[in-house]
Amino acid sequence: MLTPAEKSMSPVVLSCDDTTHSKEVAPPVRTKNISATGRHFPYELQELIVKCAVKQNGQSPWLDLPHTGCTVNAGKGYLRMLLRLALVCTDWRVLVLPHLFAVAVLDCDPPTLSIDASYIQLFSAHPKYKDMVRTVVLRTFGYHPRMPKGVSTLYNSIARQSPCPMENLVLVKGGLTDASARRVKGSTLLRSVALVECCLTRKGIWTLLPQLAEGGKLVLDDILFWPLADSRPQVISADPQAITIALRNLSTITSRGDPFMEILRGVLLKGMTILNCPGLSLSRATAREIGCNMEFFAYENDGAYDPPFELEDLPVLQKLHVVLNAAGLEEFYDWLLAGDSSTLLDVVVNIAAFGMDPRDLVAKWSGIADALAPCYFGNLERVRIRFFAGPGSCLRRASAFTQLRGKLHAGSRIVEIDVVAEGGGAFTEKRWAF
Incomplete structure (x- = not known):
């Protein structure tokens, strides 16, 4: 049970176990709101909150969290709210303090x-x-x-x-x-x-x-x-x-x-x-000099796909992670065709496909699948593609994905194709969830 002093510090009290916690809780909300409310909690704490919600039949008490942004901008409000959370019980305190x-x-x-x-x-x-x-x-x-x-x-x-x-x-x-x-x-x-x-x-x-x-x-x-x-x-x-x-x-x-x-x-x-480094360019000599030992390369730009390296500048590249929008598809295709890499093992692409015609999108990706063929990338072990589309998009039902998956498969190569239909905000939050 919380002391009067602790209660004065904690106007919002979580109740994870009715036998050891105060009955004083705010009106419950559905668990789906936790992601919006606790967006700036460490992921481990978010998972803990969801586990708590599962115990309470899919609901969780409201957390009055400040909108602090990233940890760089986290002020004393963030610290204070986590302190309140740590006051709830010993189990929570043990889990919260390392993050606090x-x-x-x-x-x-x-x-x-x-x-x-x-x-x-x-x-x-x-x-x-x-x-x-x-x-x-x-x-x-x-x-x-x-x-x-x-x-x-x-x-x-x-x-x-x-x-x-x-x-x-x-x-x-x-x-x-x-x-x-x-x-x-x-x-x-x-x-x-x-x-x-x-x-x-x-x-x-x-x-x-x-x-x-x-x-x-x-x-x-x-x-x-x-x-x-x-x-x-x-x-x-x-x-x-x-x-x-x-x-x-x-x-x-x-x-x-x-x-x-x-x-x-x-x-x-x-x-x-x-x-988001538009126009960042290197001379070919510099690109080859600093790219000769790179095993990982990730690139994102709001416009065209215009990295400072050609594929041949990265002779030992093993992992390629790319975030694209519709404007960058053709440039990415040309970039792949311009070189080959026998060392590439893992390709991950997240693409904003909002408003695109599924047939046009799949047609472009069929070309990219051809560019990733075993004759060019014989050692490629995994290809992961995530399409982000609007809630009403018929992209999820595109039968051509079956053909696309077949083109990308080769031997024991793992191919994962997902369609995320959660609106434009989902792309911003999940595009780097590799």
């Missing part, structure tokens, strides 16, 4: 330090919570000579403890130079580093890259390079580290592509994801 403190969001802007004071005190009062931190998000980092003292102390206690639980570092609306990159150096190598809406220098990136573990991931989202005097040639290691990279919203630097691509020459690039 998995992401630590620290603001490095001094005027906002008072806002984060209670957050910093929470970690100070409960040192064991720091062992649960997997991702640290630093806002406005690098624009000031030093981090605020409380933020700096907390970050260092997380990143430089031994053993260090921290796996991911995210910099949001900050600046990355050689000096600032040294200030975030931790005691362990990271699985991923993300720079979101940041200004950076090439030397800052070169200083930060050694923090990535072998096979780690570098995410560059809407970045801009500072034109500082750091143009001295990079000393390339004889044994470069193998990493993957994700590029998002990088049209702002396409006119200065050469300095940007110099970053990649110091690493062994094993995979690349390109999201």
